Amino acid sequence: MATPVVTISKLGDHVGSDVTLRGWLYNRRSKGKLHFLIIRDGTGMAQGVVFKKNVSEEMFELCDKLPQEASVIVTGTVKADERAPGGYELGLSEVELVQGAEGYPIALQSGHGPDFLLTHRHLWLRSKRQLAIMRIRHEVIQAIHDFYYEREFIHVDAPIFTPAACEGTTTLFEVDYFEDEKAYLTQSGQLYMEAACMAHGKVYCFGPTFRAEKSKTRRHLTEFWMVEPEVAYADLDDVMQLAEDFVCHIVKRVLERRQAELADLERDLSKLEAIVPPFPRVSYDEAVEILKKAGRDFEWGGDFGAPDETIISEAYDRPVMIHRYPAAVKAFYMKADPEDAKKALCVDVIAPEGVGEIIGGGQRADDLAYLEGKIEEHGLPKESFEWFLDIRRWGSVPHGGFGLGIERTVAWICGIEHVREAIPFPRMLYRIYP
RNA sequence: UCCCCGGUAGCUCAAUUGGUAGAGUGGGUGGCUGUUAACCACUAGGUUGCUGGUUCGAGUCCAGCCCGGGGAGCCA
Structure with missing residues (x-):
C-alpha cells in the first residue's frame, strides 16, 4: 500500500509512521555503510538516513552517486532525533531518482561572486x-x-x-x-x-x-x-x-x-x-x-x-x-x-x-x-x-x-x-x- | 553620466622585483555505521577578458576596448 505523501513542515505529525517526501537533494554526507541525505521540498529541510543493511545494493549505490539538487522521491519511517537538522529524520527504505543533476553549478561551500550568482x-x-x-x-x-x-x-x-x-x-x-x-x-x-x-x-x-x-x-x-x-x-x-x-x-x-x-x-x-x-x-x-x-x-x-x-x-x-x-x-x-x-x-x-x-x-x-x-x-x-x-x-x-x-x-x-x-x-x- | 576597484582552473582566490601557473572548493576514483558546509587519500582540470605595444622574457608594465563590483547624483 502506498504511503502518504507529506511535506517536511508536517513531519512532526507522522512520528512512527511511514511517509513519502517529494523534493530535491540539498546535500549528501556519505559514510562507508550509510548515507545522510538532506532533502528539501520547499516547506523545509529534512534528513534521510540510508543504512546499507536496510536497502538493496542498487539503492545504496544510487544514494552514493546522488548529486546535489537531484530530484528525488523518498519513503521512510519518521522519528524524532536531536541529531537531525529540523528535529526529525527519516529512516529511508526507498529512494527514487526523478532526475539527476550532474554538474549543478552552485556549490554549498566556496563562496560565489555576485555576477555568477545573479547570472544563475x-x-x-x-x-x-x-x-x-x-x-x-x-x-x-x-x-x-x-x-x-x-x-x-x-x-x-x-x-x-x-x-x-x-x-x-x-x-x-x-x-x-x-x-x-x-x-x-x-x-x-x-x-x-x-x-x-x-x-x-x-x-x-x-x-x-x-x-x-x-x-x-x-x-x-x-x-x-x-x-x-x-x-x-x-x-x-x-x-x-x-x-x-x-x-x-x-x-x-x-x-x-x-x-x-x-x-x-x-x-x-x-x-x-x-x-x-x-x-x-x-x-x-x-x-x-x-x-x-x-x-x-x-x-x-x-x-x-x-x-x-x-x-x-x-x-x-x-x-x-x-x-x-x-x-x-x-x-x-x-x-x-x-x-x-x-x-x-x-x-x-x-x-x-x-x-x-x-x-x-x-x-x-x-x-x-x-x-x-x-x-x-x-x-x-x-x-x-x-x-x-x-x-x-x-x-x-x-x-x-x-x-x-x-x-x-x-x-x-x-x-x-x-x-x-x-x-x-x-x-x-x-x-x-x- | 561621473569617480574608485577588479577580470587567473567550473567556482572563490593566490602568484615576491617582469623569470617554469598554485591552493581551497566543486568534478572523478577509493576508504569510512551518526554525519551537521562530514572527514581522509589519490586524480583530472589553464589561449591569465579582448586587441595592440614595451621587453631577451608579460598574469605582472603601458594604451584602447569589453565585462563586472562599489559609490555619487536621483529615488522607494
Missing part, C-alpha cells in the same frame, strides 16, 4: 539563504494585505501603462505602442489612488513600478514593487500615524512567524524587536541641525543624499520620519504647509541600518487653482492631468498617503546588504537575465 538566479533561489529571504518577502506581502484588509481599505489596482509622469520625466520607460500618444511604464500608482480614495475612502495599490534611473547602488532596482495607500480626509499627521502602524505591523508579523528564516539569515533580532511605536518625528529643519552638529556641510533647501540619511538614521534605533521638506525639492502634487508655504506637508521614513528611505508620502494638494499653478510651474503638460484636476473639481477633500518600497523593506528586515537579493528576479541597469 534561477538556481540561486534554491539555496538556503535565498529560500529564507523569499519566504520573508512572502510574509511581508501577506502582512501588508492583511493590515489593509483589517482596516477596511479597498485594494484597487493601478495601471502599468500611463500617459504621463508623476515624478521626473527623465526616469520614464517609454512604450512605443499606443497610437494617439506616448505611453510610459508606471513610476507610481499614487495619482490613480487619489482618484480611487474619493470613491472608496481608504484604498491601496500593490504593484510593480519602473524607474529608468541610471542608478548603480545597493538600494536601487530598475523594476521594484511598491504598496501605496491613500486615504480621504487624512492630514499629514494621519499619514504619519498610518505609516508608523504599518511598519510596526510588518516587522511584528515577521518576528512572530518567520523565526526560522531570520535564524537562517543570522539576523540580529534585537534590531527588529526595537521597532515599536512611537517613531521619532523630525522636521526637515531639525534634521538639518542634526547634520550640522555631525559636521556635515549642508545648506538649507536641498534634498538629503544617502550619506545624510544614514547620519540622521544613526541618531535613532527605529525608523525616523522626516517631515516638511522644502516644497522645491518635492513633487508637484504635495500640499503646501499652511504655516510656511515654502514647505510641503510630506514625510519620508528612513529605515535604520543604512537601508535608506523606505517610505515617501504626505498630504496632497486638494485645491484646484493651487495644483494648476504647480503643474505649470513644473512644466508639465496640463492636458494629461485634466482627469487628475477633476478630482479637485468635484467634491475635493484633504487626503494623503504614501508609497512603501517592498524590496528595501525586505532587505532591511532580512539584514541583507543589497536589494537585488530581496526580489526573485532583479532587474537592474545592465542586468535583465535571467
Whole structure:
C-alpha cells in the first residue's frame, strides 16, 4: 500500500509512521555503510538516513552517486532525533531518482561572486539563504494585505501603462505602442489612488513600478514593487500615524512567524524587536541641525543624499520620519504647509541600518487653482492631468498617503546588504537575465 | 553620466622585483555505521577578458576596448 505523501513542515505529525517526501537533494554526507541525505521540498529541510543493511545494493549505490539538487522521491519511517537538522529524520527504505543533476553549478561551500550568482538566479533561489529571504518577502506581502484588509481599505489596482509622469520625466520607460500618444511604464500608482480614495475612502495599490534611473547602488532596482495607500480626509499627521502602524505591523508579523528564516539569515533580532511605536518625528529643519552638529556641510533647501540619511538614521534605533521638506525639492502634487508655504506637508521614513528611505508620502494638494499653478510651474503638460484636476473639481477633500518600497523593506528586515537579493528576479541597469 | 576597484582552473582566490601557473572548493576514483558546509587519500582540470605595444622574457608594465563590483547624483 502506498504511503502518504507529506511535506517536511508536517513531519512532526507522522512520528512512527511511514511517509513519502517529494523534493530535491540539498546535500549528501556519505559514510562507508550509510548515507545522510538532506532533502528539501520547499516547506523545509529534512534528513534521510540510508543504512546499507536496510536497502538493496542498487539503492545504496544510487544514494552514493546522488548529486546535489537531484530530484528525488523518498519513503521512510519518521522519528524524532536531536541529531537531525529540523528535529526529525527519516529512516529511508526507498529512494527514487526523478532526475539527476550532474554538474549543478552552485556549490554549498566556496563562496560565489555576485555576477555568477545573479547570472544563475534561477538556481540561486534554491539555496538556503535565498529560500529564507523569499519566504520573508512572502510574509511581508501577506502582512501588508492583511493590515489593509483589517482596516477596511479597498485594494484597487493601478495601471502599468500611463500617459504621463508623476515624478521626473527623465526616469520614464517609454512604450512605443499606443497610437494617439506616448505611453510610459508606471513610476507610481499614487495619482490613480487619489482618484480611487474619493470613491472608496481608504484604498491601496500593490504593484510593480519602473524607474529608468541610471542608478548603480545597493538600494536601487530598475523594476521594484511598491504598496501605496491613500486615504480621504487624512492630514499629514494621519499619514504619519498610518505609516508608523504599518511598519510596526510588518516587522511584528515577521518576528512572530518567520523565526526560522531570520535564524537562517543570522539576523540580529534585537534590531527588529526595537521597532515599536512611537517613531521619532523630525522636521526637515531639525534634521538639518542634526547634520550640522555631525559636521556635515549642508545648506538649507536641498534634498538629503544617502550619506545624510544614514547620519540622521544613526541618531535613532527605529525608523525616523522626516517631515516638511522644502516644497522645491518635492513633487508637484504635495500640499503646501499652511504655516510656511515654502514647505510641503510630506514625510519620508528612513529605515535604520543604512537601508535608506523606505517610505515617501504626505498630504496632497486638494485645491484646484493651487495644483494648476504647480503643474505649470513644473512644466508639465496640463492636458494629461485634466482627469487628475477633476478630482479637485468635484467634491475635493484633504487626503494623503504614501508609497512603501517592498524590496528595501525586505532587505532591511532580512539584514541583507543589497536589494537585488530581496526580489526573485532583479532587474537592474545592465542586468535583465535571467 | 561621473569617480574608485577588479577580470587567473567550473567556482572563490593566490602568484615576491617582469623569470617554469598554485591552493581551497566543486568534478572523478577509493576508504569510512551518526554525519551537521562530514572527514581522509589519490586524480583530472589553464589561449591569465579582448586587441595592440614595451621587453631577451608579460598574469605582472603601458594604451584602447569589453565585462563586472562599489559609490555619487536621483529615488522607494
